[in-house]
Amino acid sequence: MAGYKNILQIFMLQLIMVTIFSSQTQGQGLKVGFYTKSCPDAEKIVSKVISNVMAVAPSLSGALLRLHFHDCFIRGCDGSILLDSPNNQSEKFSIPNLSLRGYSVIDRVKLALENSCPGVVSCADIVALVARDVTVATMGPHWKVETGRRDGNVSLIAEPLDSVAGLPAFFDNITTLKQSFALRGLSVKDLVVLSGGHTLGVSHCSSFESRLYNFTGNGDTDPSMDPNYIIRLKRKCTPGDQTTLAELDPGSFKTFDDSYYRLVTKRRGLLTSDAALLDDPETKAYLVRATSRRSTFFKDFSESMVKMGRIGVITGSQGEVRKVCSRIN
Ligand code: HEM
Incomplete structure (x- = not known):
């Protein structure tokens, strides 16, 4: 009897999870x-x-x-x-x-x-x-x-x-990143595709410093990063630097292109979370495909952005339309 009850409980829990997740990315009302x-x-x-x-x-x-x-x-x-x-x-x-x-x-x-x-x-x-x-x-x-x-x-x-429902962090491994996206109804493909957003913009040295100077607390470097890239980054970022910025996709950080995937494939992803995409067969395969003639990155990015844009939206008469974006009416 107890076993039956347990199965029922697990089933109910799964049902609740499925309901939450599917409503997360359905975006009713949009x-x-x-x-x-x-x-x-x-x-x-x-x-x-x-x-x-x-x-x-x-x-x-x-x-x-x-x-x-x-x-x-x-x-x-x-x-x-x-x-x-x-x-x-x-x-x-x-x-x-x-x-x-x-x-x-x-x-x-x-x-x-x-x-x-x-x-x-x-x-x-x-x-x-x-x-x-x-x-x-x-x-x-x-x-x-x-x-x-x-x-x-x-x-x-x-x-x-929040340790479960908070933002994914630059030091997250592939398992944690996948969980974070799944919690919002986003797939492993969405993870690798949306990470392609790092084709634009910059990061503070502090977001990857430990990979250069103190990876495991012993003054070591991250063995998963290209050693030549580490040398280059060390010239830019000194230990404890809180202000210097480094391009996430050096050379084309103001252009939306597939070069982010080229870099990650060459073990030159800047953040641990970028490098982590090499640690899963599905994300790794995507990295390689995204830089080939068979790339569907632009189409995929469009689709994943639409999906991300549906997460937990409020519509209809819920909430409000703010007059000034930084304060409620
Ligand atoms: C997968 C999990 C992700 C993690 C852990 C992550 C983490 C980070 C971190 C740490 C920075 C640098 C912050 C700084 O030090 O200044 C950054 C920058 C950036 N991220 Fe992400 N990110 C993720 C996903 C995304 C997604 C999904 C997008 C958009 C589709 C995105 C777009 C960007 C952009 C464009 C920048 C550069 C910002 C700037 O130039 O100011 N990231 N991200």
Whole structure:
């Protein structure tokens, strides 16, 4: 009898998990062209601001793509990453988010939209549209962004650091990375495809310093990294350096291309989490394929971004459309 009860419990638990996961990436209530009637020029307005910003500050492209990822992975894509709080207790003040940039660009887009269609376009949708537009601006793929997200009213400093449901970390191994994505209804393929976002942007030395100077606590280097690359990186990053930036995809960090996969394959992925993609047969096979003539990276990235953009969204009459992205109405 006890055995039967256990099986029933396991079954119920599985059912609950499946329900949570599938609702995570279904994105009910989202659709392409959600603002067609309520703010017909919404997407044009966003694109215009982004092309102006990219003309003067192209190095913000990576930062703006990353914002959408950090928004979606905590509480779903609800703009919670943008909220300020009186005592700096919201998500943006959490350690993994301290290196995020580009909030003022989101504010600029919001201002332009409020001028044309006050109170219509959510901040969460702005972040999603901007992520697409910076990808396009850097020669990456174009995809149709589903819109209709509403903005959430909760943002907590502790959540990005939660040991299970927090953001994946630069030191995570492949097992932990896969779990983190699975928890959001994202597949192993989504993991390797979305990691390709590291074709853009920069990282602080502190995010990979231990690989150069103190991998296991004995002053050693990470044996999984190309020793010549380690020498090069050591010239850039001295121990304890908190400010210097290194390109995630040196040589083309302002261009969205497949060279990130070339680097990782050559054991030149900058972060432990990049190198970890060599430790799983499926992700490893993708790395190799992505640099071949059979590459489907651009198409895959578009699809995975749509999937990521559906995580935990609130729609309909839930939440609100913020007037200012950094505070609730
Ligand atoms: C797989 C798990 C991931 C981990 C552990 C991770 C971790 C990191 C870290 C540590 C940095 C550098 C932060 C710094 O030191 O300044 C970074 C930068 C970046 N990440 Fe990720 N990331 C992941 C996935 C993603 C995804 C899914 C995307 C987007 C699709 C993305 C886009 C970026 C971009 C564009 C940058 C450069 C930001 C800039 O130039 O300011 N990352 N990531």
